[in-house]
Amino acid sequence: xxxxxxxxxxxxxxxxxxxxxxxxxxxxxxxxxxxxxxxxxxxxxxxxxxxxxxxxxxxxxxxxxxxxxxxxxxxxxxxxxxxxxxxxxxxxxxxxxxxxxxxxxxxxxxxxxxxxxxxxxxxxxxxxxxxxxxxxxxxxxxxxxxxxxxxxxxxxxxxxxxxxxxxxxxxxxxxxxxxxxxxxxxxxxxxxxxxxxxxxxxxxxxxxxxxxxxxxxxxx
Amino acid sequence: xxxxxxxxxxxxxxxxxxxxxxxxxxxxxxxxxxxxxxxxxxxxxxxxxxxxxxxxxxxxxxxxxxxxxxxxxxxxxxxxxxxxxxxxxxxxxxxxxxxxxxxxxxxxxxxxxxxxxxxxxxxxxxxxxxxxxxxxxxxxxxxxxxxxxxxxxxxxxxxxxxxxxxxxxxxxxxxxxxxxxxxxxxxxxxxxxxxxxxxxxxxxxxxxxxxxxxxxxxxxxxxxxxxxxxxxxxxxxxxxxxxxxxxxxxxxxxxxxxxxxxxxxxxxxxxxxxxxxxxxxxxxxxxxxxxxxxxxxxxxx
Amino acid sequence: xxxxxxxxxxxxxxxxxxxxxxxxxxxxxxxxxxxxxxxxxxxxxxxxxxxxxxxxxxxxxxxxxxxxxxxxxxxxxxxxxxxxxxxxxxxxxxxxxxxxxxxxxxxxxxxxxxxxxxxxxxxxxxxxxxxxxxxxxxxxxxxxxxxxxxxxxxxxxxxxxxxxxxxxxxxxxxxxxxxxxxxxxxxxxxxxxx
Numbered sequence: 001x002x003x004x005x006x007x008x009x010x011x012x013x014x015x016x017x018x019x020x021x022x023x024x025x026x027x028x029x030x031x032x033x034x035x036x037x038x039x040x041x042x043x044x045x046x047x048x049x050x051x052x053x054x055x056x057x058x059x060x061x062x063x064x065x066x067x068x069x070x071x072x073x074x075x076x077x078x079x080x081x082x083x084x085x086x087x088x089x090x091x092x093x094x095x096x097x098x099x100x101x102x103x104x105x106x107x108x109x110x111x112x113x114x115x116x117x118x119x120x121x122x123x124x125x126x127x128x129x130x131x132x133x134x135x136x137x138x139x140x141x142x143x144x145x146x147x148x149x150x151x152x153x154x155x156x157x158x159x160x161x162x163x164x165x166x167x168x169x170x171x172x173x174x175x176x177x178x179x180x181x182x183x184x185x186x187x188x189x190x191x192x193x194x195x196x197x198x199x200x201x202x203x204x205x206x207x208x209x210x211x212x213x214x215x216x217x218x219x220x
Numbered sequence: 221x222x223x224x225x226x227x228x229x230x231x232x233x234x235x236x237x238x239x240x241x242x243x244x245x246x247x248x249x250x251x252x253x254x255x256x257x258x259x260x261x262x263x264x265x266x267x268x269x270x271x272x273x274x275x276x277x278x279x280x281x282x283x284x285x286x287x288x289x290x291x292x293x294x295x296x297x298x299x300x301x302x303x304x305x306x307x308x309x310x311x312x313x314x315x316x317x318x319x320x321x322x323x324x325x326x327x328x329x330x331x332x333x334x335x336x337x338x339x340x341x342x343x344x345x346x347x348x349x350x351x352x353x354x355x356x357x358x359x360x361x362x363x364x365x366x367x368x369x370x371x372x373x374x375x376x377x378x379x380x381x382x383x384x385x386x387x388x389x390x391x392x393x394x395x396x397x398x399x400x401x402x403x404x405x406x407x408x409x410x411x412x413x414x415x416x417x418x419x420x421x422x423x424x425x426x427x428x429x430x431x432x433x434x435x436x437x438x439x440x441x442x443x444x445x446x447x448x449x450x451x452x453x454x455x456x457x458x459x460x461x462x463x464x465x466x467x468x469x470x471x472x473x474x475x476x477x478x479x480x481x482x483x484x485x486x487x488x489x490x491x492x493x494x495x496x497x498x499x500x501x502x503x504x505x506x507x508x509x510x511x512x513x514x515x516x517x518x519x520x521x
Numbered sequence: 522x523x524x525x526x527x528x529x530x531x532x533x534x535x536x537x538x539x540x541x542x543x544x545x546x547x548x549x550x551x552x553x554x555x556x557x558x559x560x561x562x563x564x565x566x567x568x569x570x571x572x573x574x575x576x577x578x579x580x581x582x583x584x585x586x587x588x589x590x591x592x593x594x595x596x597x598x599x600x601x602x603x604x605x606x607x608x609x610x611x612x613x614x615x616x617x618x619x620x621x622x623x624x625x626x627x628x629x630x631x632x633x634x635x636x637x638x639x640x641x642x643x644x645x646x647x648x649x650x651x652x653x654x655x656x657x658x659x660x661x662x663x664x665x666x667x668x669x670x671x672x673x674x675x676x677x678x679x680x681x682x683x684x685x686x687x688x689x690x691x692x693x694x695x696x697x698x699x700x701x702x703x704x705x706x707x708x709x710x711x712x713x714x715x
Contacts, residue, residue, distance in 0.1 A: 038692055041551065042636045046544035075345075083342050086604055089633075090342070093597040094349035098356045101593060105363035108371075112445070116643055119596045123634040125548055192542055192703040200689075200696030208688035349597065357593045393649075486710060 020145055027149025034157040035206040039125040043117050044158060045195040051174050054162035055155065056110045060103065060118060062151025064095045065127050066144055069135040071095075073143035076136045088131045089122070096121045126154060157202070164198050165189045371444075376400065376411045378442040379428035383409060390510035395501035399511040409439055410502045416494035418448050418487050425491065427462075427498035436499055438462045438469075441491070448487045455481075458488070467499035526657050529650075533661035535709040539637045540669040541702055542710075546637030550670060551695055553628055560674035562621050563628055568663030570603070570610060570632050571641055575659025577602050578642035579652055599642045600633075607633045637666055673702060 033039050040061075047057040068091055072079075079087050100118045103111040111118065121127070130150055135143040166172055169189030171179030179185060188194045376385065376398065383400035386408075390397045395414040401407065409430040416423045423446040428439035441459045452458070461478035462469065469492050471480045480488035505511065539545045546567075553563045578599045586592055611629050614622040622629070632638060641662045645655040676698050685694050 038551075039548075041547040042544055045547060078341070079345075080338050080341055083338050085630075086342060086601070087345050089600055089604055090346050090349055090597060093600050094353055097353050097593060097596045100596070101353075101356050101360045101364070105360035105367070108364075108367040116640060116647070119643055120545070120636050120640060122596055122600050123636050123639050125634055128634060191707065192544065193700045193707065195544070196696045196700035196703055200693040200700065203696070204686070204689045204693035207690070207693065211688065346597075346601075350594065353593060353597070 023142075023145050024149045024152070027146070027151075027153040028156055029153070031150075032153045032157055032206070033126045033150055034154060035203055036210070037126075037129070038203070039129055040154060041199070042120065043124060044161065045192070045199060047114060047117055048158055048162035048165050048195065048198075049169070049190045050113075050166050050172075051159060051162045052110070053113055054158040056103075056107070057114055057117065058151070058155025058158045060099050060114075061121055061124060061126070061154055062148060064092065064099055064121055065130060065151045065154075066147035067095045068092045068127060069130060069143040069147035070140055072131050072135040073138060073140040079136075084136065085128075085132075088128060088136075092127050092131070093122045126150060161195075161198050161202060164202075165194055169194060372413065375413055375424075375426040375442065375444045378444075379426045379440040380409055380411050383411075385411075387511060390505045390508075392501060392504065395498055397501050397505045397510070410505075412498035412501055413444070414494055414498060414501070416490045416497075418446060418453075418490040422446075423448065423453065423487070423490055423494065425494050425498075427495055429499060429502045432464075435466050436502055437464050437466050438495060438499065441495055443491070446487075448484065453481070453484070453487050453491060459491075462495055465495075467496055467503070469496055526654065529654060529658050530661040530664075531712065533658055534665040534668060535706070536712050538665045538669055538706055538709075539640065539662050540666060541699070541706045543640070544636075545640040546635050546666055549628060549631065549635055550673065550699070551692060552631075554670055554674040554677050554695070557671070557674050557678060559624060559628075560670050562624055564663070564667035564670050566610065566614075566621075566625065566629060567632060567635065567637070567666055568660065570606060570635075571638055571663035571666070572656060572660040573606055573610075574599075574603050574638050574642050575645055575655045575662075576652075577606065579645060579650070579655040582646050583652075595643065595646055596639075599646075600639060603638055603642070604633050637662065669702065669706075673699060676702070 027033075031037055034041070034044050043057055043061070047053045068088070071091055072088055075087075075091075096119060099121070100111070103114075103118065130146060134146050138146070163173070166174075167178060168186055170187075171177060171183070171185035186194075189198065376383070380400050382404075383402050386399050386401045395412050398411045398413075400409050400411055402409075407430075409428055412427045412429060414425060414427075416425060424444040426442045426444055428441075429436055430439040431437075441462045443454045443459070446453050458479075458481050465476055465478070468476050470477045471485075471488055471492055478492070533539070537543055540547065540550050549563060549567070554560050581598050581602055582595065586594055586598060591598075607630060610632075611622070614625075614629070641659050645658055648654075648658075650658060673695075677695060680694060680698065683694075689697070
């Protein structure tokens with residue numbers, strides 16, 4: 001949360017850029033929605049069979065997240081407390097449907113391969129969590145930046161997962177063959193089993209790195 | 221007792237009085253003992269004390285809730301649902317508290333105002349969203365239809381190149397059959413598009429069917445999209461086998477059989493099922509006379 | 522008709538299990554599966570909500586959205602129906618089974634964001650099921666969810682005695698166990714009894 005006083009202090013220290021950078025660092029690494037906050041598992045497992053799908057999904061979620069954060073932040077003083085969750089859901093659902101229609105019209109192949117997971121962005125925990133914990137308490141610009149940052153973090157983790165799954169599972173990258181006949185792709189990676197395994201190992205790796213970082217800090 | 225008498229003198233409140241009858245039957249238990257008194261002495265219209273009125277209003281409306289709406293936009297129904305849950309919860313609370321205290325009206329009015337404000341805000345938000353979506357939909361509708369049409373034509377062109385569609389498609393919910401003719405010699409064939417459940421997901425396929433010596437046989441099979449993981453369902457080596465086979469194709473050995481893909485039995489079975497279904501669909505369409513008198517009445521499956 | 526319903530049931534429970542094959546409902550799957558009794562309570566609530574959600578969203582879709590050609594409002598309408606439904610279930614549980622209500626705690630309102638509930642509604646609409654088919658699909662989807670959740674909870678209860686690297690604590694080891702469960706369920710693909 002950024003108070004008025006902090007803002008002026010920020011400006012004096014030229015810190016607006018630093019805070020924004022901090023927000024991005026949070027979104028992509030320190031508070032990565034999938035690998036650290038452990039939110040939004042469903043699309044992570046389901047849409048990472050190819051890098052193209054992962055990128056498409058990640059960017060769609062970023063778009064929805066940014067727009068809904070912006071609108072919710074703009075309306076935050078007007079929405080009564082008792083119906084805030086219902087209102088957030090309606091707003092998010094509106095943007096999700098808009099993205100769904102636009103994708104179906106202009107990128108039909110992506111829309112077909114992402115299938116039902118586009119409308120399911122509505123119930124993606126990340127969006128509601130950010131709306132509740134950030135957008136409802138912060139000014140519009142900050143909230144929009146938060147949306148972009150978290151969305152980017154989500155896209156990064158999706159991409160990381162999909163690179164592993166596509167290269168090892170189909171021997172391709174963005175559709176281009178990268179196995180060079182050297183190794184036989186292991187189909188298990190593009191099946192549900194592989195999804196669970198890859199995500200589990202990625203989160204474990206993240207937790208290991210995080211704990212090493214905090215151990216270093218303790219030692220200092 | 222004085223309360224009842226006071227209320228008799230008041231002008232009946234609009235909106236609440238209409239539901240007084242239902243209020244009598246559906247009011248909260250706390251209101252029950254008052255019923256005989258008020259009914260005996262008062263005009264029915266002024267009977268509802270504040271709590272009866274509130275519960276009366278909330279209850280019948282909440283009965284309508286699960287049924288969805290009879291016209292009216294989806295948004296109105298949805299906002300009313302949330303409004304009702306909030307209202308009935310608040311109404312129950314109000315009924316209990318007013319049994320103890322006696323200052324019914326100002327508190328109740330405030331309650332109503334809050335509920336209306338909440339419902340109104342939610343309604344406004346939902347309407348704004350619906351309007352925005354209506355706009356986006358208007359923008360993208362044509363494009364989406366075009367895309368679907370292009371896909372269909374491409375799928376048909378793959379199995380029946382050079383043919384043109386003749387008339388409307390027929391569908392039984394699973395397969396869509398389109399009669400097509402070759403302009404050069406007027407020969408007739410049918411293109412069937414359907415979806416079969418494969419190993420990794422749905423297999424969308426196009427099957428071209430023609431009539432050879434009175435029997436419906438496969439002309440060509442093409443896979444539009446699939447999510448299979450083993451074998452190559454789109455390979456000519458596998459799909460080419462279907463050409464010339466009539467309905468009732470099996471895998472393995474037998475009179476009307478083809479070879480499955482090694483290591484991909486489920487996929488092979490799924491595609492075979494799709495092809496058989498396509499053949500049966502064309503037969504049924506013809507039997508029902510879906511394409512007029514063109515295309516053969518003496519067709520055997 | 523019965524065959525079709527049996528096909529739908531088998532599909533929803535085993536072949537296309539919502540959690541282990543379709544990847545819907547992962548959040549509660551990982552979040553509520555630490556203990557058997559919370560898992561059981563949660564799955565009962567989910568079956569209830571999924572069935573009712575299938576019924577009401579079918580009604581909204583077939584009687585309201587389709588006649589008015591408002592199919593694009595499906596997502597918004599369905600999620601509002603589900604949110605209202607969960608609110609009702611919450612109130613109902615609070616009054617009639619308060620012990621379960623307090624045991625479920627935060628997880629009850631979280632059913633609103635359960636992908637499986639919205640997922641089954643959207644899938645029913647996509648497949649244009651009849652009323653009975655939609656209801657069966659919703660109910661059986663919930664049963665499949667329960668099956669996966671309970672199996673997983675029983676595994677997880679024993680995990681605390683297992684010896685694994687520290688960095689795998691929490692979600693990672695749970696995900697690896699889920700991977701093995703998914704591997705087992707893969708054996709059902711292509712299953713066609715009826």
